[in-house]
Amino acid sequence: MKICCIGAGYVGGPTMAMIAKQCPEIPVHVVDMNQERIDAWNSDRLPIYEPGLDEIVREARGRNLTFSTQVDQAIAEADMIFISVNTPTKTFGMGAGRAANLEFIEKCARQIARNAKGHKIVVEKSTLPVRTAEAVKRILSSECSGATFDVLSNPEFLAEGTAIEDLLNPDRVLIGGESEAAINALSDVYANWIGRERILTTNLWSSELSKLTANAFLAQRVSSINAISALCEATGADVDEVARAIGTDSRIGPKFLKSSVGFGGSCFQKDILNLVYLCEHFGLDQVAAYWEQVVTMNDHQKTRFSERIVKTMFNTVSNKKLAIWGFAFKKDTNDTRESAAIYICRDLLRERAQLTIYDPKVPEATIRRDLLAACTDMHGHVNADDQALIENNVTVVNDCYEASRDAHAIAVLTEWDEFKEVDFQKIYASMHRPSFLFDGRNLLDHPKLLECGFEIHAIGKSPEQRSNN
Ligand code: UDX
Ligand code: ADP
Secondary structure (H helix, E strand, O other), X not given: OOEEEEOOOOOHHHHHHHHHHHOOOOOEEEEOOOHHHHHHHOOOOOOOOOOOHHHHHHXXXXXXXXXXXXXXXXXXXXXXXXXXXXXXXXXXXXXXXXXEXXXXXXXXXXXXXXXXXXXXXXXXXXXXXXXXXXXXXXXXXXXXXXXXXXXXXXXXXXXXXXXXXXXXXXXXXXXXXXOHHHXXXXXXXXXXXXXXXXXEEEOHHHHHHXXXXXXXXXXXXXXXXXXXXXXXXXXXXXXXXXXXHHHOOOOOOOOOOOOOOOOOOOOHHHHHHHHHHXXXXXXXXXXXXXXXXXXXXXXXXXXXXXXXXXXXXXXXXXXXXXXXXXOOOOOOOOOOOOOHHHHHHHHHXXXXXXXXXXXXXOOHHHHHHHHHHHOEOOOOOEOHHHHXXXXXXXXXXXXXXXXHOOOOEEEEOOOOHHHHHOOHHHHHHOOOOOOEEEEOOOOOOHHHHHHHOOEEEEOOOOOEOOOOO
């Protein structure tokens, strides 16, 4: 058995590294058309940051894990081919802003069809709209090369930042397909380290739909608690207390009830919009509207946060220095896709704030690229005002202290552990008064910060300041 994976991204890279680690007898070849990304996988600086990944790659690379751009050759040699390419939301044409762009999947399928000989098992790893496997099957059989194919759906449930743990010890592995032999072949790979009772098999369409549904349910929980956070701020209730109170009901459970500046990441919004598009396609308009509200609420949470900053700071942040702590969409990743920080920073820039941004893992170039993209319209234009603001009003620095020096306010947008460890006395001493702190993750020790003198505005909580302020 030889495995090949097309797409060396956040999903393909760690997943294949884990398979290679757990199955030393199976050669695993990860290919990507992006030479720079492959070079990084072959270097000491991997292209993605994920705790524990370096060790696994180091162990398996050169033994049975290879990274290259030789897509055609890898396809020809493999018995099992994973498709792990990106499926972003379409930005043009039919279904723009909602449907998944399947261009990369189709190109991949055509490439497999052209290069395959004998029998291949093709595994969909990317999150796809329901019934994509049918299209993949048709494309695969269109080349008439004599090769035969089984198509499986094997959605990935790993979360970034905990990818290695999720891959090592998943709640379940889901395999959807029609051919028992193909399902067994893939189950055998996972059974090298995962108990068979946790390997669920379904038909193809259930598997594809389960992935979208799981992400929609998770995102819905975050939007639900975020909706309640607005009510908490209005009434004096505390969202963390409410979350704890409802989370102890075993029917609700405690996970995914952490109120925040809004969910980000490459999956939640994309998958819900995909679900919405599917529902509309099948004429299920009420169902579509129900799920779309989860995204609407998330957008509202981001806007609400930046508006709260402006209103609290005497209705103007123009030319005030604001320290932004964290830019990634959550801690322990360098990924910024759909990060709430992008939109909050954009809105604050448009209020003419001077932003000093620090994130432990996100490089300056990524921050600037994301802000530009967030200011780009459907025709690819960025207006001159926005461009000037990004150039002149954004500084990216190397630590929290530098970010906060001479600042009027700090906004915590990502829940990095290191933010809890800083010397807040020192930070407070270097800031303007009043020293506002907007905790968008309810991460910090608020009583301690109050003691230092900060005025605290946290998600889902009433504002707090020292009584003698
Ligand atoms: C998600 C799913 O969890 C994973 O199963 C799927 O394979 C891919 O999508 P990921 O996007 O990596 O994973 O991160 P996740 O931990 O789910 O967080 C998504 C967003 O929700 C983050 O911005 C996070 O900060 C936010 N979130 C999560 C909250 O705001 N509150 C919570 O309680 C949980
Ligand atoms: P994900 O989070 O789903 O892993 P990424 O964008 O991180 O998404 O990774 C997807 C990768 O797939 C990218 O590195 C991209 O270059 C690669 N890719 C897309 N289409 C093809 C293709 N036809 N052949 C090879 N690689 C591809």
